[in-house]
Amino acid sequence: MRRPILSRRQLLGGALAGAGAAALAGCAPNVGPADRTTLQFWHLLSGGDGITMAELLDGINDSQDDFFVRPTVLAWGTPYYTKLAMAGSGGRAPEVAVMHASRVPGYVPGGLLDPWELDRLAEVDLDESTFTGPMWENSIVNGQLYSVPLDAHPFIMMYNTDICEQAGVLESDGTITRPDSPDRFVELCESIVDVTGGNALSFGFLGDGAQLWRLFYTLYAQHGHLMEFPDGGEAVIDDDAFVNSLELMSRLVDGTIASTRADYDSAVAGFSTGQTGLFFTGVWELPTMVGAGLPLDATTIPTLYGTPATYADSHSLVLPHQLDPDPEAREHTYEFVSELLKSSFSWAEAGHIPAYLPIVDSPEYDELLPQANYADAADQLVYDPAAWFTGSGANFTNDVGQILQSTVTAGDGFEGALEDFRSLVNSILASPNPVDPEGAEQV
Structure with missing residues (x-):
């Protein structure tokens, strides 16, 4: 018998169908408080970064009653990016996820990510002026913004x-x-x-x-x-x-x-x-x-x-592709990303250079040493x-x-x-x- 001729894209889809249940069993959506919209958030941050991120999420969840961010932490590297690709391929991905900015260009051609809408970002006080040139420019793929940088490391x-x-x-x-x-x-x-x-x-x-x-x-x-x-x-x-x-x-x-x-x-x-x-x-x-x-x-x-x-590289926030995104959840996703960036001073304390310029330009950051002594790196970043x-x-x-x-x-x-x-x-x-x-x- 002849083997069927399959494209690589079909093979990826087959991997999703055949292995998705096992691979994503630990990532199934969990329900947040009944009176809030739950936002599924995947990331690969562990160790000190993971602790800092958990504290930031607790602060955001406690500060408002409209949405609840439910994190799922996956293994760093290939396991994470494989599962994220599978989720985006199936169109049943989390509302938001962390990616290294250098990995984003490889995911855009396959339709695994949805672009951010500049008008909606502007409504939550995020635009080109709130980021350094290298971070913003590196987030543009084929003329569209596919990632919102959280930091540069x-x-x-x-x-x-x-x-x-x-x-x-x-x-x-x-x-x-x-x-x-x-x-x-x-x-x-x-x-x-x-x-x-x-x-x-x-x-x-x-x-x-x-x-x-x-x-x-x-x-x-x-x-x-x-x-x-x-x-x-x-x-x-x-x-x-x-x-x-x-x-x-x-x-x-x-x-x-x-x-x-x-x-x-x-x-x-x-x-x-x-x-x-x-x-x-x-x-x-x-x-x-x-x-x-x-x-x-x-x-x-x-x-x-x-x-x-x-x-x-930069930890960046992306919109993994969803076939039918919930409008309310998508709206709250923009709000969540804005709040995360605005509260990322503690991210600077961990060593990263925050992407959000009002933090880097603040008097408090000038007093944060030695971080402030390498903050100029943000203007000369070189990505892969x-x-x-x-x-x-x-x-x-x-x-x-x-x-x-x-x-x-x-x-x-x-x-x-x-x-x-x-x-x-x-x-x-x-x-x-x-x-x-x-x-x-x-x-």
């Missing part, structure tokens, strides 16, 4: 002020010197090595493609270039920026400036116990370092190639190249990490890594988006 540099003071790399105002070239940054690190007697920099990268990519793309973008991954085309990559960035990463991971064998956990441990003076990490590690009692400050990674750029296969939690960073790690640790083969990277991206670009019914091939 950039890749930054934390530093131990005691160690850096002993190394003579602090300015008169107590902030760290900001070198403007790779050579000067290496010199700064060497001054810190003289104090620590070990490494200057904690950077956990072994087996961690995401960490490698965050630093690499920060340095790449500082050359004044961004990569482009056009559907069905070929990757646009600046060769010199690619090779230069890898060369600097290899200079840093030399066993002296930074360990050649550091994974994520050992890098956290090294900095939190005062063994190193610098730490390349995401803002989400700020609570850990504050809790360790370090003499701590933080800033964006210095601009070493001329163009200020900071790799980041827009493509269906990029973004936080995607397999792409794991594949790229294998290419980057081997050449960074070997200290050579940079041109070969460039060609391997280009080949990888072009091979993926030649494949259709599996959730795009118009681009799906027959299998």
